[in-house]
Amino acid sequence: MLGQKNSDKLFEICNKIIIWFFILIIAYPLVYICSASISDPALVSSGQMWLWPRGITFEGFERVFQNAEIWMGYRNTIFYTLLGTFINLAVTLPCAYALSRQDLKGKGLIMGLLVFTMFFEGGLIPTYLLVKDLQMTNTIWAMVIPNAAAVWNIIVTTTFFKVTIPRQLEESAEIDGASTFRIFFQIVLPLSAPIIAVMALFYGVGHWNQYFNALIYLSDRDLYPLQLILREILVLNQMSTELMNTADPESLIEQMRVANIIKYAVMIVSAAPLLIVYPFLQRFFLKGVMIGSIKG
Template sequence: MIKEARSDRIFDIANKALVWFFILIITYPLIYILSASISDPSYVNSGRMWLIPKGITFEGFVRVFNSTEIWNGYRNTIFYTLLGTLINLAVTLPCAYALARQELVGRVAIMGLLIFTMFFDGGLIPTYLLVRDLGMINTIWAMVIPGAASVWNIIVTMTFFRVTIPRALEEAAEIDGASVFRTFFQIVLPLSAPIVAVMALFYGVGHWNQYFAGLIFLSDRELFPLQLILRDILIQQEMTAELMIQGANPEAIGEQARIANVIKYAVMIVSAAPLLIVYPFLQRFFIKGVMIGSIKE
């Protein structure tokens, strides 16, 4: 066996210690939220619960599952995520494939226009006026159309197509009489599962956590995503805390604050659960996708 140098051993120990440090930093908030969601709010607010659940109660989850408004927000978020991700993929994948082909006329100019939008944005007011003029205010389309594509994701997907899909394979398909559309849908896409999964994950997480578009474009609570419902719960908690400081009916205000605390952490768990469940199934594609261009055989 080759004897490991002392400097290598020190590096390995330091590296492992650093990895465990980051694991603890990432894991603790998750454990804390999970414990807080089933703990009595009095222990959580007083700081007596910092890791292990105390005064275990499932009242928060019971209230969440019995809340029509929360379930409505949950349904809206799932719908926005699925529809928005499909629209994103339908725009990003063909656009990236077209830009990956050297024979595309005006490819450099198109890329320049796309990259220009990464550095210069019209701003919130022009965006709102555009969405209003398109008649999408207070509709589901305001949640999925304005962000239909990400220039950065288009560039990443284009790089994948150029590096991973052999040009000879496309030329062979063209010789056999396949059109560009048939080549894309029957040859390129089946070989591009990693990047499709990565883009779906990127876009899906973005839609799932989206609240700002709903805050700006939606006024009908029936269309609110789950994140806006959670935001309202947090605002209610802050308002009740201020009212308690002012001494306005402390018993009633205290009960409202307790209920808000009970629901808050339970909603966090319920809202994050789908992503935590889906991610392990996409992890192998995600790892392969983020290594695009790092190794070329």
């Protein structure tokens, strides 16, 4: 009995060591980027700043936010994220609920067709031609419609509905004369806050980080999302540094300094909103993912 307790303690200690090891691996890059964004770039480049900020300066953030296109990109990205996430949920939740019901005819065929799209897709060129034929190029719809639903998220949500929502509750509502739509909106959705929060987070992060669709479908700069604007800033600074005349070393050093200080500030600007929002959804995250993906 004593040996068993000692082995349990040893197991617990090993688990804590492993957990703290992974926490340090994950936390260090985040702390480093935050510190580098407000540190003297010369100290960062020379390796004198390795954890805490040194030579504190907010020049990088000042240069980033002085760019009017940054604010335009923020506005567009927030709009794309809110609208896109709403469309994603409006497609995913009803589809998942329909697939979770036993009385749906052809459910196996529908699920098979959905799973088929996870392994085979049309490819980039056919997708672009489809979006173009639908006259969505260079419009906001090219950012939100092509990715209206993810099959994996539909499967996870379907499992959540099967496991969490008692069939007896739906049958009682049907006996009382409630329609399928009323059951879905007044009974199922209020009981599904965890999976709704998880899906909103998944889809929201995808829309916030989206730049490839904008790169392909958008040509109007007024529609550019934040990630595409930040990408241009980093690329232009890198190109200007590489093309700078080496005969003017002072200008080259200054350009490299500006490029380095902007690089870390851009990372913080793009990631900060998600880091702020996530803690408010974290309490739903674990419950929704575990129930939706493991059980059933």
